[in-house]
Amino acid sequence: MKHIQIIKSACLIIMFISSSSYAISIAEARHLWSRTGFSQTELLINNHQDMSRVDAIKSILDMTLYTPPLKSLPEFDNAIYSALKSKNISKKEKQKIKKNNIKKDKKILQSWWYEQILSTTNPLQEKMTVFWHNHFTSDLQKVFAPYMFKQNQIFRQNALGNFEDMLYQFMHDPAIHYYLDNIKNKKQNPNENLARELLELFTLGEGDHYSEQDIKNIAKSITGYRINFKNQKLDFKKRQHDNSFVTIFASSGSYTIDGVLRLILSHPKTAEFITEKLWREFISENPDKHEVKRISEKFRESGYEIKLLISDLLHSEHFWEKQNYDSLIKSPFDLLTSTAYLLKIDKSDTNKLPSLLANAGQKLFFPPDVRGWRGSTYWLSTELIIARKKMLKKYIKKVIKLNKKTNPKYSSILSERLTSKRQFFAVGEAIPRKITKPIDKLIYLLMNDKYNFK
Amino acid sequence: MKRRDFIKTVAYSSMLSPGLSWSKQKSKNKYLILIELKGGNDGLNTVVPYNDKLYYSKRPGINIPTDKVIKLDRQIGLHPSLTSLADLYKQGELSIIQNVGYPKPNKSHFTSIDIWERASRNKRSNGWLYELFDKNNTARLIDSIVFSGSTGLFRGPKSNFIKIKTISSFIKEAKLLENETTISNPNNKNQQYLINSNNLIKKVANELLNKTSNTKWGSLANKTPLDRQLSQVSELINTNIDIPVLKVAIGGFDTHADQPESHYELLKELNNSVASISNYLKAKNLWNNTLIMTYSEFGRRISENGNNGTDHGEASCMFCTGGMVNGGIYGGKLDLSNTHKDNLIYKIDYRDIYATLERNWFNVENTTLPNSSLKFI
Numbered sequence: 001m002k003h004i005q006i007i008k009s010a011c012l013i014i015m016f017i018s019s020s021s022y023a024i025s026i027a028e029a030r031h032l033w034s035r036t037g038f039s040q041t042e043l044l045i046n047n048h049q050d051m052s053r054v055d056a057i058k059s060i061l062d063m064t065l066y067t068p069p070l071k072s073l074p075e076f077d078n079a080i081y082s083a084l085k086s087k088n089i090s091k092k093e094k095q096k097i098k099k100n101n102i103k104k105d106k107k108i109l110q111s112w113w114y115e116q117i118l119s120t121t122n123p124l125q126e127k128m129t130v131f132w133h134n135h136f137t138s139d140l141q142k143v144f145a146p147y148m149f150k151q152n153q154i155f156r157q158n159a160l161g162n163f164e165d166m167l168y169q170f171m172h173d174p175a176i177h178y179y180l181d182n183i184k185n186k187k188q189n190p191n192e193n194l195a196r197e198l199l200e201l202f203t204l205g206e207g208d209h210y211s212e213q214d215i216k217n218i219a220k221s222i223t224g225y226r227i228n229f230k231n232q233k234l235d236f237k238k239r240q241h242d243n244s245f246v247t248i249f250a251s252s253g254s255y256t257i258d259g260v261l262r263l264i265l266s267h268p269k270t271a272e273f274i275t276e277k278l279w280r281e282f283i284s285e286n287p288d289k290h291e292v293k294r295i296s297e298k299f300r301e302s303g304y305e306i307k308l309l310i311s312d313l314l315h316s317e318h319f320w321e322k323q324n325y326d327s328l329i330k331s332p333f334d335l336l337t338s339t340a341y342l343l344k345i346d347k348s349d350t351n352k353l354p355s356l357l358a359n360a361g362q363k364l365f366f367p368p369d370v371r372g373w374r375g376s377t378y379w380l381s382t383e384l385i386i387a388r389k390k391m392l393k394k395y396i397k398k399v400i401k402l403n404k405k406t407n408p409k410y411s412s413i414l415s416e417r418l419t420s421k422r423q424f425f426a427v428g429e430a431i432p433r434k435i436t437k438p439i440d441k442l443i444y445l446l447m448n449d450k451y452n453f454k
Numbered sequence: 455m456k457r458r459d460f461i462k463t464v465a466y467s468s469m470l471s472p473g474l475s476w477s478k479q480k481s482k483n484k485y486l487i488l489i490e491l492k493g494g495n496d497g498l499n500t501v502v503p504y505n506d507k508l509y510y511s512k513r514p515g516i517n518i519p520t521d522k523v524i525k526l527d528r529q530i531g532l533h534p535s536l537t538s539l540a541d542l543y544k545q546g547e548l549s550i551i552q553n554v555g556y557p558k559p560n561k562s563h564f565t566s567i568d569i570w571e572r573a574s575r576n577k578r579s580n581g582w583l584y585e586l587f588d589k590n591n592t593a594r595l596i597d598s599i600v601f602s603g604s605t606g607l608f609r610g611p612k613s614n615f616i617k618i619k620t621i622s623s624f625i626k627e628a629k630l631l632e633n634e635t636t637i638s639n640p641n642n643k644n645q646q647y648l649i650n651s652n653n654l655i656k657k658v659a660n661e662l663l664n665k666t667s668n669t670k671w672g673s674l675a676n677k678t679p680l681d682r683q684l685s686q687v688s689e690l691i692n693t694n695i696d697i698p699v700l701k702v703a704i705g706g707f708d709t710h711a712d713q714p715e716s717h718y719e720l721l722k723e724l725n726n727s728v729a730s731i732s733n734y735l736k737a738k739n740l741w742n743n744t745l746i747m748t749y750s751e752f753g754r755r756i757s758e759n760g761n762n763g764t765d766h767g768e769a770s771c772m773f774c775t776g777g778m779v780n781g782g783i784y785g786g787k788l789d790l791s792n793t794h795k796d797n798l799i800y801k802i803d804y805r806d807i808y809a810t811l812e813r814n815w816f817n818v819e820n821t822t823l824p825n826s827s828l829k830f831i
Contacts, residue, residue, distance in 0.1 A: 181711055326642070349494075383618050383619065386628060386630055387627075449637060
C-alpha cells in the first residue's frame with residue numbers, strides 16, 4: 001500500500017513539474033491571454049513556444065508595481081462642488097450648477113476612463129480596476145464626479161497591490177460614505193447601510209459567520225465621519241461618534257473604522273471570500289472548496305498581496321483544465337477591450353463608448369446597484385445577447401470610419417493585422433477562405449458566437 | 455351571495471368545466487402582471503395606521519398627517535398619492551394584504567428578493583414560477599416576459615422567459631441572430647445557455663411578430679418608466695398572446711434618507727400607471743382576465759432613522775387588483791406595539807399568497823405549496 005502511495009505521489013509530482021515546465025501550446029497561451037485582460041498579447045502570440053506556464057504567468061504579472069495613467073488626469077472645478085454643499089447658495093444657483101457642470105463632469109470622467117482603458121500598457125491593471133470598481137461599488141448617479149475619480153484612483157493604484165491597503169484607503173475616502181449614507185450615520189440615529197454592505201459585499205460575504213448584532217455594532221463604530229467638501233476629505237467628528245463599548249465577532253471594545261477593519265481582516269472568511277470571487281473571475285464558476293481554502297490562507301498570510309493571490313490562481317491546476325477553456329462569458333468590457341486590440345485603433349470616439357456599453361449592460365461608473373454587475377449568464381440574457389452584438393457592430397463601424405479618414409490604408413493595415421494566429425486568439429478557429437474583405441473578416445470574428453467566451 | 459361573487463362563481467365553473475371546447479377556442483387568456491417595488495417599500499407609509507399614536511410618535515418627521523391620509527376604514531388609510539388605488543378599493547377591486555413576510559427575515563436586498571423569488575431559502579431551488587409551470591407541463595414557448603427588474607421567479611435549467619425593453623425593438627434586433635449558433639464546447643453550461651437563448655429569441659421574436667402585426671404601440675400613457683413598461687404589457691394582453699406572466703419593476707424604494715419626497719413620487723408613479731392600465735383593460739373588456747400584484751423584498755423599520763428615512767425592515771403590505779379580486783383588507787391589523795426589534799412581525803407568509811394564486815388564478819393541478827385560507831381572489 002505504502003509503496004503504491006509513494007509511487008502515486010511521485011508520479012503526480014513529475015506530472016506537475018512536466019506540465020508546468022514544458023512549453024505551453026497556442027491553445028494554452030490563448031486561454032491565459034483571454035483570462036488576464038488581453039495582457040502581453042504580442043509576447044504570447046509570438047513566443048509561447050519558448051515559454052513554460054511559469055514563464056508565461058510571470059510575463060503577465062511581472063509588470064511594474066503600478067502603471068500610472070497615460071492620459072492626463074481629468075480636471076474638475078472643485079469650488080463648484082463645495083459651493084453646491086454650502087448653506088448660502090440659492091436654489092436657482094444650485095440648478096444652474098447642476099445643469100451646466102455636473103452633467104459635463106460626468107461625461108469627462110467617463111471618457112477619461114475609456115481612453116485610459118484603450119490606451120493603457122497594463123491591461124491587467126485596468127481589468128482589475130474594473131473588478132474592484134464592481135466589488136467596492138459606488139454610483140456616479142449619486143456621487144459627484146471628482147469623488148468617483150478619487151475612488152477610481154484608489155482601485156487603480158492598488159489593483160494588483162495590497163488588499164488591506166486598498167480597503168483602508170477606500171474606507172477613509174469620502175465616496176463610499178456618501179454612496180451608502182454613512183455621512184448620515186449618527187450616534188443618536190445610526191444608519192446601517194455601509195456597515196451591512198461592508199460585511200456582506202466587501203469583505204466577509206453573506207452568511208452565518210456574522211450576526212445582525214455585529215452589523216448594528218459596526219454601524220455604531222463607524223459613526224461620526226463627515227465629508228469636508230472644501231478639501232474633499234473625510235473628517236472625523238468626535239462628538240458625533242458613538243464610542244460605546246460593543247462586541248463585534250466576539251471581540252469587545254470601543255472602535256472606529258480602523259478597529260473594525262482590523263477585526264474584519266483577522267477573520268479568515270475575508271480572504272476566502274475575495275479568493276473565491278477572483279476564482280470566478282479567472283478560473284471557473286465552480287470554485288474548489290479545498291483549493292480556495294489553501295490559496296486564501298496563503299493570501300492572508302502574505303498580508304493580502306493581490307498579485308500573489310492571482311499568481312496562485314493562475315498556477316493552480318484547475319486554471320489549466322481543458323474543460324475551463326472558453327467556459328466564462330466575456331463582460332461587455334472584455335468584448336470591447338479584446339476588440340480594440342484586434343482593431344489596433346489609433347483613434348477612437350470615446351464619447352460614444354459609455355452609451356454603447358450601457359446598452360450592452362455595463363456602463364462603467366454606473367453599476368446596477370450596490371452589488372454591482374452579476375456577470376456570467378446575466379450578460380447573455382435575452383435582452384443583452386442582442387445588445388452586445390449591436391454594440392460591437394456600431395463600435396467597429398465607428399472606428400473604421402474614423403481611421404479611414406486619417407489613414408486611407410487602414411483597410412490593408414486591418415487585413416494584415418488579422419493573421420491566422422490572431423484569428424485563433426479571437427475565436428479559436430480560422431476565418432473561412434471565402435471571406436476576403438477585411439471588414440467582412442472582422443465582422444465574421446466579432447459576430448461569431450464563440451467570441452462571447454473567454 | 456353578492457352579485458360580484460355570483461359572477462365569479464359562474465366564471466370559475468365555466469373555466470373548470472372540461473367539455474366546453476368552444477369556450478377554449480374563444481376564451482381569453484389570463485394574465486398575472488407583477489410589479490416589483492425595488493429597494494424595499496415602506497409599507498407603513500403606503501398603508502398608514504393613522505389611528506395609532508405609536509405610528510406618529512415613532513415617525514415624528516416622516517409620518518403622513520392624519521388629514522392627508524385617504525382613509526379606508528377606522529384604522530388604516532392610503533398614502534395621499536394613491537388616489538386611483540383608493541378608487542379601485544371602493545369599487546371592490548383592490549385587495550390589500552398586510553403583515554406579509556416570512557420567518558427569520560433576511561435584511562439583505564439580494565438575499566431577501568431571492569427568498570421571495572424561489573419561494574424558499576434554499577439557494578439551489580428553482581424560481582417559484584419556473585417550478586409551477588414546469589410541474590404542470592404547460593408546453594408554452596415561454597411563460598413570461600420580463601420588462602425590468604430581477605428574473606429570479608423564472609430561474610431554472612431551461613429558459614422559459616425573455617427579458618426585453620420593448621416588443622418592437624426586440625423583434626427588430628432579433629434579426630442579428632439569424633445565423634446558426636456555433637460553439638466549441640457543448641458540455642459547458644454557459645455555452646449551452648447561449649445556444650438555448652439564441653434559439654428561444656428567434657422563435658419568440660417570430661411569434662411576437664405574428665401576434666402584434668396589427669398593434670399600434672404607444673396609445674397609452676407614456677410619461678414614466680413604469681408607464682412605458684405597462685403600456686407594452688397592456689398592448690400585449692390585447693393580442694391575447696399565451697404568455698401568462700408579465701413582469702415590470704420600479705426602483706428607488708431604498709429610502710434611507712429624505713424619504714417623504716422620493717416616496718411620494720414613487721407611489722404617485724405606481725398609482726398613475728396602475729390607473730392607466732386598469733382603465734385601458736376595462737375599456738377593452740379584459741379587466742376580468744388580469745390580475746396585478748405588487749411585491750417588494752422587505753418592508754422598513756417602524757421608527758424613522760434620523761435622516762428622514764427608514765432602514766431595512768421586515769413585514770410589509772402588498773396590493774392586488776383586477777376584475778376578479780375579492781376587494782378588502784387581509785392579513786389582520788397592524789400591530790406597532792408587539793414588534794420584533796422595531797419591525798412589524800409577519801402574520802401572512804408570502805407563500806400563502808403564492809398558494810392562492812396557484813389554485814385560484816392559475817387553476818393548476820399540481821401545486822407546489824400547501825393550501826392557504828387567504829382568498830383575496
